[in-house]
Amino acid sequence: MRDKASYPSPCFILEEKRLQKNLALFQRFQKQSNVIWLYTLKCFNEKEGLDLIANTFSGFSIGNSTELSQAQHSKKSHIHSYAPAFYPKEVEMLAMQSDTMSFNSLSQWQNYHQSTAKHASIGLRINPKLALQQPSYCDASSETSRFGVDYQLFLDAYQGDKELFSTLEGLHFHAFCHQNIDALHVLLEHISCHYHAILPRLKWLNLGGGQNFTEKDYDVEGFIVAINAFERKYPTLKIYFEPGSTVVNDTGYFMTTVLDIIPSYPPQVILDTSIETHLLDVAITQRSLTRRGMSHTIGEYKYVLTGVSCITGDILGLYTFDKVLEVGDKIYFENMIGYSLVKQTTFNGIKKAKFFVDRG
Ligand SMILES: Cc1ncc(COP(=O)(O)O)c(C=O)c1O
Incomplete structure (x- = not known):
């Protein structure tokens, strides 16, 4: 095994063993239910990691032609396309390459x-307006969500004009952000409760991502019981889930080095990284990072x-150290594979951080 220093x-380091551990959970879900598992590519898309994920997952959930080409396994796997709005010039091409596809609005549906x-x-993506407690940056089922x-609008439109929905084969709900099984219930x-008249005419339901399947306290048994009962x-309905972050949850770290320390109170450490370029997701989520090998509090x-x-x-x-x-010290931030690596920029001429897989 390569020494992490x-x-x-x-750089970002994906630890293969940790990813395999997460994937084992989805293999279990596959054995114990008929759910079809799609991986949401926007969360992490490095080829070496995707190769491993593709061995377990049945396919990918993608949003545009770039993500379609990243889903290198498209020929043998299921592709689901969804975007807040599809570009007119690629919507038909995406449909040709997709098995299932959902539209975000009635206007895109009509077009x-x-x-x-x-x-x-x-299919159509529905906002079920579940009024869950979730951070506003990722609350897709709030009153004001554009997703x-x-x-209610859909149910009224469906009742009013069944002909308009004669081609409708599925409904798509992505309502969760880091939620547990209570939200799924x-x-x-x-x-x-709301779709009993429509469900018999559909072929599939996509229940989205945002469940914390791989967190230690996730009720795995409860999930299997609940989904089996629903099935x-x-x-006659195929059930899809399309998780992202939970698949790569806690599967690797980000390494950065102290370049300088400015004397002030407290001292300000200048790292060889930037939130603007490597850690945008940390800026958006405002989370405090756990450091490997160091006490957090x-x-x-x-x-x-x-x-x-x-x-x-x-x-x-502000972080405390023991x-x-x-200068030269290295800091290792835990759980940095999802949504960080994919959002890198080269602002201010700062080079992107490299990505490695630790196979040890
Ligand atoms: C439509 C859709 N499905 C699935 C996901 C994956 O969600 P998560 O990474 O929280 O599991 C996202 C993430 O934004 C999404 O927008």
Whole structure:
């Protein structure tokens, strides 16, 4: 196994064993239910990792032609396409390459359902407005969300004009952000309650991502029981899930190095990284990062960790350490594979961080 200090800084390291451990859970779900598992590519798309994920997952959930080409396994696997709005010039091509496809709005449905239904099994994304407690940056089922047709609007439109929905074969709900099984129960209840007249005419339901399947406290047994019961209730429907972040949850780290320490109180550490370029997702989610090999809360040495770009606000935050930091010290941030690597930029001429797979 390569010594972690020998990787060039800064870099992202995917640890294969950890990914395999997560994938084992999805293999179990596959054995114990009929759910079809699609991996949402926007979360992490490095080829070496995707190769492993593709061995377990039945396909990919993608949003555009770029992601279609990243889903290198498209020839043998299921492709689901969804976008908040499809580009007119690629919507039909995407339909040709997709098995299932969902539209985000009634206007996109009206514009494209006839041409795309010739190629793919098409559906609509619904906003079930579940009123869950979730961070606003990722709450897709809030009152004001632009993702999916307001369920009441859809139900009224469906009742009013069944002909308009003659090509409808599926419904797509992506309502969760880091949620546990309680939220899933709420969604399943919502579906059973509101769509009983429509479900018998459909072929599939896509229940989205955002479930914390691989978190230690996730009720895995409860999930299997709940989904099996739902499958028994609607035996003709294919059920898809399209998780992203939970698949690569806790599968690797980001390494950065101390370039300089500015004397102030607390001292400000300039790292060889930038929130603006390598850690955009951390800026958006405002999460505090766990450091490998260091206590997260206890430590008598306080530092403000900052980035190397010329933006004043390029600040990671206040962190405590159990030793004095020195130029050249390396810091390893845990759980950095999902949504960080994919969002890198080269702002201020800062090079992208490299990506490695640790197969040890
Ligand atoms: C439509 C859709 N499905 C699935 C996902 C994956 O969600 P997560 O990474 O939270 O599992 C996303 C993420 O934004 C999404 O927009």
